[in-house]
Amino acid sequence: MTEVLAHGISGATDLPIPLSYALIGAAWALTFSFAVLAFAWREPRLNPDSPGVALPGPARIVIDSRLTRALLGAVGLIGAIGVIVVGFAGSQDPADNPVPGLVYIFVWVGVPVASLVVGPVWKVVSPPRTVHRLLRRITGRTPEEGLFRYPGSWGNRPAAVGLFSFVWLELAFPEPGSVLAVTVWFTGYLLVNTAGLVAFGTAWAERGDPLEVYSSLLARLSPLARGRDRTIVLRWPLNNLAGTPALLGSVAVAATLLGSTAFDSFSMFTSWRNLLIEVGGDSTLITTLLRTAGLLGFIAVVGGIFILATRATGGLTREQRASLPIRLAHSLTPIVAGYIVAHYLTFLVEKGQATLILCADPFQRGWNIAGLADLDVQYILSNHPSVLATIKVIAVLAGHILGVAAAHDRCLRLLPPRHRLTGQLALMVTMVGFTFTGLYLLFEA
Template identity: 50%
Template structure:
């Protein structure tokens, strides 16, 4: 079967964009999204007077065989080894030709970055099992002992800051570097990641991979939307994601991690707007260095705006002690997770569905030598979301608005738990306004450009 020809000029980097595919005018979408958030806040504020979530062990235990399957060392070992083999296979691609057919950039940007997010949001922090470096460290630690792996405690004051720097390095490579799709650029980034993660893992053990590995922290953040978890007894339970959200670790760097994820995705949309592209082109005048500097500055501005607005909104409440006010941004940070994941899905899900197929099929011939592993080269991707543009953009709107509504509910419940009674409603107003602005701006950047 001959695949459908799709000129790259007709598709944006991360899927369909523009308001022409919306079932209603863009203005109606923007106003409707803002009103949906406002009305939902009003209903929640008056109908939801006591905290309902924040219980780590809340949920229903699944049958014991589910826990036995999840904890089975053979099952976990097979999955970890399969992930390690796939990683080694991609190492071949890292030394293959620097062409569009090389599977490394697609596997890196789409299968890893977006695919891991979706899996984590569905079933839990999968990177703990899939990470090839963690697998190597566990094997070495089991054979050689703590004298070789984990001979020093991970400093708590570092928190998630190393992961925040790693996440920024990733989004900078994708959105601001001179050649993000270059195999050489991806290879250099991955080599740096492997060296840093391995050295840190040998020094601080698996604690380093839990807190400093950017992909592990990203997976942990997304997993707070998963309906599955484990209780204190180690049993697998199913529960409301609203209860899972409150288990987000509050560590140094937590707010910055979420701001990087949200701000970078927003900048990705903004960077596709012709006005920004014209601004960069006029000032760069063909200079790659100037283009990179301007893109880096734009990326930092978007991340900084998220940090400042969320930090300010979380602290803008009366009747609390200075210590609680200082801790409020971290204690409220989990309310950003649905917004972050909703916007990421709206922006990148189409890439996962369509470009993900291309990346998988390209794995059949990583060196460009005409191989046909598992007959992958005989298959062709199906561009199902591009073939149904109205459904696709409607789904994107639902992801953005739904994520923000869930974020409002999480912030409201947290306020009921954290704030004094007479400030529980007024203390949420600045956060509510901030989330309405996030919704309006997110929808505009996604479709208005």
């Protein structure tokens, strides 16, 4: 991948304390949090229907205004058209073309991070949804109505496939920084998901669109949510998270997001790079196959361990035990969010600035749109490694502790009283393991 697309900064030198201390502290933090939950949190407390605190009337009016949503949808559609035009007609050198940065940084990282703060951003700016709204006005169909009924057995599986296609492009494709490759993927995304909306209505966007599913998943941790009367309220994020639909494919989505991010860190290890050179040599095909196998391996390990851990309980029938991974999959969302923030923070803040500067002259004609070419990248995080390292540790720990809390509350609802504590032990150990692994990969990559 080109330098512009290299993720974050490397090394344990970012960490103001020894890595071993951070790992031990993380393990104790999670163990202590689980102990507190086990002995002080003995009844389910999280309620996705809690009333919350309503936003002031003017704020609600502006946010829910048809004009606001139409403008945001138009911005998303115009931006998507711009990406396609610049991608195909602009320079094919990623050092001069902003398209790879726009997709990798702003769409893949920026939108989910924004969703953590203000709710499901992609649902509002989604180009496929905007095109679908225009088409339904012509046909007279309701948004929910499609040509076919969305199969319930699909769940989030189409979204998982779409997410994997993106992380494969980013982490296994021979030229992930290729302007053409990124543009082709983005164009394919637009075509497939617009067709999905036409075929299945908004059910496709909510369950099958990879970017919307990703954005909406992290939006469950936003303090903003819809009340029962559909008004926007401020609410404890874990209450919002508890309302995450339990759908087939939910574990696959979470495992793809978490496993691919872990593999991205692992791919920086010298031992992995040496293996690619020794086994793959000059063969692009073999190297691509090795990277694909590594990516699939990380995703499979994350998903497999989680499934085994959630099922490691007694007092339930086989069918009830089989449903536990799906019903507990929401507890991985905070872990995904914490690790993504830690892993991509520098990428978003600093490489994002470099991408904006490239937007000043997307066709290399001497333009200076909005004066962007006069800007310089401010390395506000890289120049403060101790602060950056602290943010990374806090993000990972906060994500894992919130994940433990979400899992614990759900287990209190699902497990019989005699197994409520012991039935969570395997999951707690798994989350401690995720913490160890996440911090190790972040600071040793």
